Amino acid sequence: MPVQSLSAEDRRLAHKEQRREDLIKAALDVFSRVGFASAKLDDVAEEAGVSKGTIYLYFDSKEALFEDVVRTQLLPVIEQAEARLSQFQGSAADMLRQQLAFMYNKVVSEDRRVVMRLIIAEGPNFPALTEFYYKTVLARGMTATRKIIEYGVQTGEFRQMGGDTLALNVMAGAVAAGIWAQVFQPHHPLDLDVYSQTHIDLILGGLCVRNED
C-alpha cells in the first residue's frame, strides 16, 4: 500500500476543506465591503465560485458563517501571540516595541483589521462572538502588554503608573489606526509606518521634555 499517494477519501476531505476556506475568504471580502446585515449570500457564493445552496452544505446559517469567519481569522493570531510571549528577552522598551510592531503587523494590517471593524459594528448583535473576541484578542493582548509594563517598572525603565487602564491606553493608538485605515484611508491616507513609529515614540518617550526642576 503506497503511503505517499493520498487516498480518495483524503483528497475528498482536502477538497472539502479548501472549499470551506474559499467560502470564508469570500465571506470576509463581502462582509468587509458592506457589513454583515447588508451582505448577500448570493454574492458570497459568486465570489467563491459556487452556488448559494453550497454554502449551506458548510455552514448552518448566515450567522454561523459570520462567526466562523471571525474565529478563523483570529485563531492563528492567538497561536503566534502565544509563541512570542515565550521568547521574552531584551529590555522592556524593546519588548514593547516588538509587541506593538506585532500588533501593527497582525491586527492592523490588511485582513485582520476588517475583523476588528466587524466586531465594532455588529458586536451588540453577537454577544457570544464579542466575548470570544475579548477573550481571544483583547484580554490576551492586554495581559501581555501589562506584563511588559510591570517588567519595565521592575527594571526601573518605566515609571510607576495607573494599573489596568494603562495597557489599553498603550494599545489604543493601534486600534485608532486600524479604524482609520478602513474608514478614512481612501480619501485621507495615513502612512501607517510613520504613524506606528510615532505611536511607539510617543508611548515610550512621552510628549513632555525632561524638565529637571
Next chain:
Amino acid sequence: MPVQSLSAEDRRLAHKEQRREDLIKAALDVFSRVGFASAKLDDVAEEAGVSKGTIYLYFDSKEALFEDVVRTQLLPVIEQAEARLSQFQGSAADMLRQQLAFMYNKVVSEDRRVVMRLIIAEGPNFPALTEFYYKTVLARGMTATRKIIEYGVQTGEFRQMGGDTLALNVMAGAVAAGIWAQVFQPHHPLDLDVYSQTHIDLILGGLCVRNED
C-alpha cells in the same frame, strides 16, 4: 397685541420641530441598538410614538433620516469646539488637558460616541456622511490638537516630534475608550475617569523615566 403669547403658527412650528427631534432621538436609539441596516422604521416610529408614515413627512428616506441623525448630533459639538478654540490660555500642557477633557466629555460620553460607532460601522456605505464626519469632527479636532502641540514645542514644554500623525496618536486613546464603552462595557466595565486620567498622564509624561545617560 400681546407679544408674549405665541401665535397659532408659532405653536404649530414648535410642535413640528419637537416631532422632528423626537424622531431623531428615537432613530438614534434604534440605530445604536442594532445598527443602521437592521433597524426597522416601524421600531423608530413606535419609539417616537407615531406611525411609520409620519416619518416620511419629516425625512425623505431611511438614509436621509440616518444622515440627519448624525448631523444633528455633531453640529452642537462643532460650535462648542469653536468657542473653546478662541479662549486659548495657560500652558500647552493645560491646553492639552482641557482639549482631552473636552473630548471625553463631548465625544466619548453617552450619546455622541454612538455616532462614532455608527460611522465606523456604516461609513463605507455613506461616503458623503463619512466625509462630513471627517471634516466636522476629525479634521477640526486634529488641527486643534496639532496647534496645541506646536505651541508647546514653541514654548519649550514639548519636545519636537513627528508631524501630522502625532495629533491622531494623541487622540487615539479617547477613540479606543469610546469604542470599548459600547462594545465591551456591559461585560467588561472600564472606569472612564481613571482611564482618561491615565491617558492624559501617559501622553504628557510618557512611559519612560527620565534617564540621564
Next chain:
DNA sequence: GCTTTATAACTGACCGGTCAGTCATTTCTC
C-alpha cells in the same frame, strides 16, 4: 358662539422588491 370650510398632521393597510433558507434534480467521482 356655532357651523362650515380649508388645511395640515397623521395613520396603517398595502405593495413590491429583496434575500435567507429549502429541496427536488443534476453532476461528479469512484
Next chain:
DNA sequence: GAGAAATGACTGACCGGTCAGTTATAAAGC
C-alpha cells in the same frame, strides 16, 4: 450505479416606502 456534492429555481417572511382615508386644528362665514 451508488452515493456524495453541488445546483439554482422556488418560497415566504420581512420591511422600506406609498397613499387613500381619517383626525386635529384653525380660519371663514353667519
